[in-house]
Amino acid sequence: MIVLRDVSKRFGSQIVLDGVNLDVQEGETLALLGPSGTGKSVLLKHIIGLIRPDRGIVVVDDEEVGKLKRKDLAALRSRIGYVFQNGALFDSMNVLENVRLGITDGEKYRDESYARQRVIECLKLVNLNPDLVMEKFPAELSGGMRKRVGIARAIAGSPKYLLYDEPTSGLDPVNADVIDSLVKRLDNELGVTSVMVTHDVRGAFRTADRLALLTGGKIVQQGTQEEFLASQNPKVQEFLERDFPDATFAA
Amino acid sequence: MNAQTLDLRRFVGRWTLDAMSHVGRVSLLVWDAIKSLAEWRVWLPRTFTEAWNIGVGSLFIVLLISGFAGAVTALQARYQFTGTIPIYYLAGVIVESIVLELGPVLTGLVLAGRIGARYAAELGTMRVTEQIDALESLGRSPASHLILPRVLAGLIMIPVLVILADVMGIFAGWFSMTMVLPITNEDFTYGARSFWRPFDATYSVIKAFFFAASITIIACYMGFNTKQGAEGVGRATTGAVVASSVLILLLDVLLANLLLS
Numbered sequence: 168m169i170v171l172r173d174v175s176k177r178f179g180s181q182i183v184l185d186g187v188n189l190d191v192q193e194g195e196t197l198a199l200l201g202p203s204g205t206g207k208s209v210l211l212k213h214i215i216g217l218i219r220p221d222r223g224i225v226v227v228d229d230e231e232v233g234k235l236k237r238k239d240l241a242a243l244r245s246r247i248g249y250v251f252q253n254g255a256l257f258d259s260m261n262v263l264e265n266v267r268l269g270i271t272d273g274e275k276y277r278d279e280s281y282a283r284q285r286v287i288e289c290l291k292l293v294n295l296n297p298d299l300v301m302e303k304f305p306a307e308l309s310g311g312m313r314k315r316v317g318i319a320r321a322i323a324g325s326p327k328y329l330l331y332d333e334p335t336s337g338l339d340p341v342n343a344d345v346i347d348s349l350v351k352r353l354d355n356e357l358g359v360t361s362v363m364v365t366h367d368v369r370g371a372f373r374t375a376d377r378l379a380l381l382t383g384g385k386i387v388q389q390g391t392q393e394e395f396l397a398s399q400n401p402k403v404q405e406f407l408e409r410d411f412p413d414a415t416f417a418a
Numbered sequence: 419m420n421a422q423t424l425d426l427r428r429f430v431g432r433w434t435l436d437a438m439s440h441v442g443r444v445s446l447l448v449w450d451a452i453k454s455l456a457e458w459r460v461w462l463p464r465t466f467t468e469a470w471n472i473g474v475g476s477l478f479i480v481l482l483i484s485g486f487a488g489a490v491t492a493l494q495a496r497y498q499f500t501g502t503i504p505i506y507y508l509a510g511v512i513v514e515s516i517v518l519e520l521g522p523v524l525t526g527l528v529l530a531g532r533i534g535a536r537y538a539a540e541l542g543t544m545r546v547t548e549q550i551d552a553l554e555s556l557g558r559s560p561a562s563h564l565i566l567p568r569v570l571a572g573l574i575m576i577p578v579l580v581i582l583a584d585v586m587g588i589f590a591g592w593f594s595m596t597m598v599l600p601i602t603n604e605d606f607t608y609g610a611r612s613f614w615r616p617f618d619a620t621y622s623v624i625k626a627f628f629f630a631a632s633i634t635i636i637a638c639y640m641g642f643n644t645k646q647g648a649e650g651v652g653r654a655t656t657g658a659v660v661a662s663s664v665l666i667l668l669l670d671v672l673l674a675n676l677l678l679s
Contacts (some may be wrong), residue, residue: 204587209604212551215555217551217554217555237453237559239560240557241557241559243556243557244554244556244557245556246556249555249556249577251548251551251552251555252548253547253548255547255548255549255552256542256549256552257549257550257552257553258543258547258549268556269559270554273558277459301419320552320556324556368546
């Protein structure tokens with residue numbers, strides 16, 4: 168379970184997060200919505216300890232992330248798969264080596280045959296043909312393929328949690344749908360707990376069990392799709408209006 | 419107290435705080451790298467790759483520059499000293515100039531441009547494209563994967579390059595002298611030996627070692643702390659070259675004062 172309590176973060180004079188409270192239950196997929204530049208990715212990076220809060224606590228599996236020592240933090244991170252916005256694949260490595268780095272267990276990582284088999288398995292899970300892509304370098308892949316390789320790397324270590332940072336941004340609608348279906352399928356097949364940062368409301372409605380809206384540094388609404396559509400909060404209505412123009416808000 | 423005095427005090431204060439902050443963060447980076455020494459399975463193979471890249475990639479430019487430096491030193495020594503001191507003294511002047519100063523400093527400055535810029539740009543690009551964050555998110559240490567191999571490769575290969583530069587500079591100096599002056603090989607060797615102390619070679623390597631540390635650590639630090647996209651990468655790269663070149667010159671004075679007094 169992931170718990171955030173009163174998490175605040177500022178960069179210089181800009182307050183990015185201002186007392187965020189959020190719970191992510193075991194096995195659920197939570198979509199974190201919000202306009203661009205509201206700190207969704209910053210929030211996600213707090214969960215994995217890439218950014219530390221100025222105030223408040225982040226707890227994953229009963230461990231307070233900010234207080235973990237280097238070794239314990241590495242152990243926690245090995246249970247979390249993180250899908251970066253632009254893939255963040257290592258340009259000097261081919262797809263095989265990139266995905267292999269996702270195998271967080273040292274013994275398994277060093278076992279050549281296991282590692283190769285696991286990479287093939289993960290590439291197939293994200294609908295990529297291992298024979299075609301395994302020897303390619305990130306620069307030789309399309310944007311959609313890079314995102315899928317990024318997902319393959321994130322699941323290679325069989326994580327308990329998956330954090331997606333804008334998995335569909337920059338993709339055309341067809342490829343975005345492919346990624347959304349992939350996220351949904353992986354969540355079902357692997358039984359992981361997922362947090363997906365996105366500003367694509369339709370994609371979030373297709374994939375997530377629950378949604379949270381981050382705006383002005385605060386979570387202004389969280390709940391199911393029905394609760395979102397029924398919300399009287401003007402910020403929620405404003406955010407949903409573009410994607411659901413025909414929706415009749417409770418107000 | 420007028421506004422200008424206040425401004426100056428504020429400027430000096432801010433500059434001092436910035437400098438202290440950099441020193442602190444460089445120390446933390448080095449400490450992180452030291453703590454990663456236990457992860458030898460990670461850094462050892464990468465160190466060999468980096469060492470190969472530094473050694474083979476820089477050999478030509480290092481030999482070229484030291485060769486020309488040796489030749490020019492010989493020609494200028496002829497211009498300055500012919501007719502004033504015995505001609506075999508010039509061999510001593512050339513060998514000592516190259517081993518004590520020109521070999522290590524010119525090699526250091528060339529490598530600050532070549533290796534320093536490369537490391538800062540590589541790590542800076544990895545930072546702004548979130549590759550370093552990705553490495554951390556996979557529970558892996560950037561220090562053992564990225565910093566330690568680069569620093570160790572520099573500490574191993576830069577002294578080797580300086581030794582080769584010294585040899586090349588002396589060879590070029592000897593060749594130039596024998597081409598333009600009536601000096602025999604025996605006279606050259608006699609002159610060189612007259613001024614030579616075994617510590618001179620050690621001093622050259624000690625300098626190379628310090629220069630290697632400053633080039634690699636500053637470049638890794640600058641690259642690792644890159645911000646703001648492509649512009650930031652450019653700034654980190656330039657900053658790494660300028661800072662390590664200045665530090666090389668400062669270390670040159672400091673080491674001469676400490677070790678040759």
